[in-house]
Amino acid sequence: MATVSLREEATDLLQRLIRLDTVNPPGNETLAAELLREYLAASGVDAELYAKVPERANLVARIPGRGEGPSLLLLSHTDTVLADAAEWQLDPWSGELRDGEIWGRGALDMKGQVAANAVAIASLARDGFEPEGDLIFAATADEEVGEDFGLSWLCREHPDVVRAEYCVNEGAGDRIDFGGGRVFYLCSAAEKMSSPFRLRVYGRSGHASMPGIGDNALVKAAPLIERLADYRPEPRLEAEVAGFMRALVGRDVSADEALELARGVHPLAAELVEPLLGLTLSPTVISASQKRNVIPALCELICDCRLLPSQSHEEAESVLREILGPGDYELEWIEGQGGTRSPLDTPLWQAIESFVSAEEPEAKAVPMCLAGFTDSHWLREAFGTVAYGFFPLRTMDPEVAARLVHSADERIAVEDLELGVRFLRHVAKEIGG
Numbered sequence: 001m002a003t004v005s006l007r008e009e010a011t012d013l014l015q016r017l018i019r020l021d022t023v024n025p026p027g028n029e030t031l032a033a034e035l036l037r038e039y040l041a042a043s044g045v046d047a048e049l050y051a052k053v054p055e056r057a058n059l060v061a062r063i064p065g066r067g068e069g070p071s072l073l074l075l076s077h078t079d080t081v082l083a084d085a086a087e088w089q090l091d092p093w094s095g096e097l098r099d100g101e102i103w104g105r106g107a108l109d110m111k112g113q114v115a116a117n118a119v120a121i122a123s124l125a126r127d128g129f130e131p132e133g134d135l136i137f138a139a140t141a142d143e144e145v146g147e148d149f150g151l152s153w154l155c156r157e158h159p160d161v162v163r164a165e166y167c168v169n170e171g172a173g174d175r176i177d178f179g180g181g182r183v184f185y186l187c188s189a190a191e192k193m194s195s196p197f198r199l200r201v202y203g204r205s206g207h208a209s210m211p212g213i214g215d216n217a218l219v220k221a222a223p224l225i226e227r228l229a230d231y232r233p234e235p236r237l238e239a240e241v242a243g244f245m246r247a248l249v250g251r252d253v254s255a256d257e258a259l260e261l262a263r264g265v266h267p268l269a270a271e272l273v274e275p276l277l278g279l280t281l282s283p284t285v286i287s288a289s290q291k292r293n294v295i296p297a298l299c300e301l302i303c304d305c306r307l308l309p310s311q312s313h314e315e316a317e318s319v320l321r322e323i324l325g326p327g328d329y330e331l332e333w334i335e336g337q338g339g340t341r342s343p344l345d346t347p348l349w350q351a352i353e354s355f356v357s358a359e360e361p362e363a364k365a366v367p368m369c370l371a372g373f374t375d376s377h378w379l380r381e382a383f384g385t386v387a388y389g390f391f392p393l394r395t396m397d398p399e400v401a402a403r404l405v406h407s408a409d410e411r412i413a414v415e416d417l418e419l420g421v422r423f424l425r426h427v428a429k430e431i432g433g
């Protein structure tokens, strides 16, 4: 091992992880868990597999702490979304190294970070690192679908193995150059809540040849859908977005001026900020009559809805009632996931800041809220863990990376993989050292 650089070690491990098909569904994450167990064992790190069903194992490993400080969890998931090989230039499960990039499904989301986490803890173990608190590595199943085989299940059934004061997870870390010396590494400290709802619009059926005899629920739904799509929230600034804006324009800004100011700096800044100023509504699924010649008595719409971390269902519902007005409909929430945050004034934040300024003195770590959500919310809800999404990406253009996630030709620059290992080792030493 001593002759192999951490860069080569991470590259090799990522290639091997990509070559295991862990597309979820069905997942088969045990393949990755077993590979990681074997990899970690070679550096003397013991790992356990925890599985609700045998083929969907989670792996947890640790360097035990001296019991004098906080624990740090390096969290990742080993499942991926599917890949249609016909859309790719290279086989999505090849793990091919080409022009300094490793190609394959999961390279960015998130087998790259799995590999970097594993190399960080394995190399620290080889260095004889003895942290004050436990350094924990968890590579979990089922993040992409979320049917309770992964972190949600671990937090409930094996809370002692994943409980941690601090956690580094996926979600952000991209380096963005907004021009004018504004070079930021985004760190996600909060996430919106995914909270879709069903709208049932009622009418009366009838033969479609005589439109006048029925009351067409599909047609009645149309103006409601338009009203949902036209909704623009009263802007509100969450703490993380306020922090981002302060870094962007150099002063405190009001919610009303945030979007314009962001647009004035860079279109990408506006793109980032816009969905974070309020709840968003995207009608996505609709069903009505199953027969061409029958006027539907019922039209069902599913609307994707994302709430701010500070927003409740009650508040959102009163907004929706106002948008939709009175009518023959019922509104039903389907689920709510995410919508949590961690404070910014923490040793983990300082560790991220000090990494960024050591790597690139002119750059700055800035907070962000995610429009989507990650597994971090399980830890925040179960243990009050301070969890951030941060995996630094510097070599690959962040707009390119964003387009490759869950899409064709996903790949990661080896430089970024190595940067990630460096970051994780730094954080582990700052928190545990």
Ligand SMILES: [Zn+2]
Binding pocket: 077, 109, 110, 143, 170
């Ligand atoms: Zn992911």
